Amino acid sequence: MIDLRLKGVSKSYGKNTVVKSLDMKIASGELIALLGPSGCGKTTILKIIAGLQQPDEGTVFFGSQVMNSVPAEKREAVMVFQNYLLFPFMTVEENIAFGLKMRRTDKAVIKERVNEILALIRMEGMGRRKPSELSGGQKQRVALARALVLRPQLLLLDEPLSNLDAHLRDEMRELILRVHREFQVTTVFVTHDQEEAVLLADRIALIFEGNLHQFAPVRDFYERPQSERVASFFGNSNFLKGFCSGQAVETELGAFKTPLTGENESGRTVSLMIRPEHIIPGKGEDNSFLCPIRSKIYMGSFIRYRIEVGEGLWDVIDGPEARKGYEEGESAWFTFPPHMIWLV
């Protein structure tokens, strides 16, 4: 398997720059998600890696080899498109065998490997069917099989789950994970759904308007986001402006202690961030403040408070084991544990 590196890759269509000076390094065998809202340039990045688009600037490396001038058909990278693109006049078998046939693989070997892969996607005995006779989930599996049968170094998946309904998604996700484990193939997939990215990927590359905003392991997006925007893309979060001062962040509410201030020089303005589920109702040792409760909503497995923090409103999620029985309208103590605070 190979590792993949993009160095300063840019791409524009006319005046519209869709990928801006992208640097990325993907290790061999990793499962990476390119995550971002629709039209942020994710698919273009995938096509540049596949060799179906030429970058205007920058270099694509597979291992140490520069790939820019290598045509798509010669790259050990196979792309699976969002809308499957099964060749309609070929049977399932012929579709899967297509790449091997192009490589002039021996007929007996083709047959063996097609059967092998049909078993992997649990579609034994369906090889003679035409794509029009398949369900959406089956089409997606055949499209994946058609790529996998080539044993590529690099598997590129464009929105692999987006066209499937809920239970098929789970199935497909299992299949992708299984395939990734079994073949140890470096995999890059594109998605606009952060949940999908979290559930599948080792690391996520978050892209807004062609810019890479954060490329990190999944946990970091919850716990150590690089900006308010990144934090907001991954679940709910609360923010408060302040400035660093010694071991604390001074805000309009008071001083919040946090171990992170050591890394920041005093006086720097920051945004203090904490997730709703990390706030503890009640008085604690550090960072406890009396806040008016604006609303309280019973959600079954948890209670959601909306509290006034300075001029803003924060969400607080109170789990079932810590129910304090606060009421709407009263002011109550809330604790913001120092190690749960993150500064952006």
Added chain:
Amino acid sequence: MTVLKRIILLGLVIGVILPMIPLFVWAFSGSWFYPSLLPQSLSLRSWSYVFHPGSRILEALFNSFFIAASVTILSLIVGVPAGKAIGMYRFKGKTIVEIILLSPALIPSMTVTMGMQVLFIRYGLSETLMGVILVHLIPTIPYMTVSMSAVFSHFDISFEEQARSLGAKSLSTFRHVTLPAVFPGMVVGAMFSFLISWGQYVLTLMVGGGRIVTLPLLLYSFAVSGDNSLVGALSLVFIIPSLVILVLSSRFLTGESSGMGGFGGV
């Protein structure tokens, strides 16, 4: 059968079948004078003339067929790639290329041929099969290009990208993926190019100068000379490709094998 289908069928009968009945009767008539409704006697005289080696009809049949087939192949060679470029890609100067390619369809081919004839004479193409083939390309290439660009504009270019990503070189991609998708449209385009050339009279006469004899030329001269029986027989021969193509194209344009919509629905 829906009402629409009935109307279309009725139109076909009135427009295509009915006018052929008199031709059919003429072709097998011996003597047939006014005011009798049917021929007084039947005869195969015209048919024996049609197939007589000395009549030049077999030669004309061969010429017509050879010219139309060559024109079809050449139109395909030019029209398929041109239609693909116009239907599938955006590029600088596309509008200009489109106008140049389509202009022969807009400008009456008579006027162009007048000018071309001068060049043809200079380069020895006048009164040759090659010259007639070339001049027939004036109406057929724009026709083929326009119909192919319509076919290709329905073809999802991602299929080609997918094929390349799976390891197919550009020629294999075209052969295994693009061609099967556009093939029905291509066949229909080819058949109509064949017909355009097959029915060509004026262009053949101008460039062929009477030396290159095709069926329409003979048909016209017999019609002028007033031998209705021969005109009937010759017309039936002349109309065969049209009927074959009518049947074939309706097959290609309807039902499962319709490829005008590319890979629709998959």
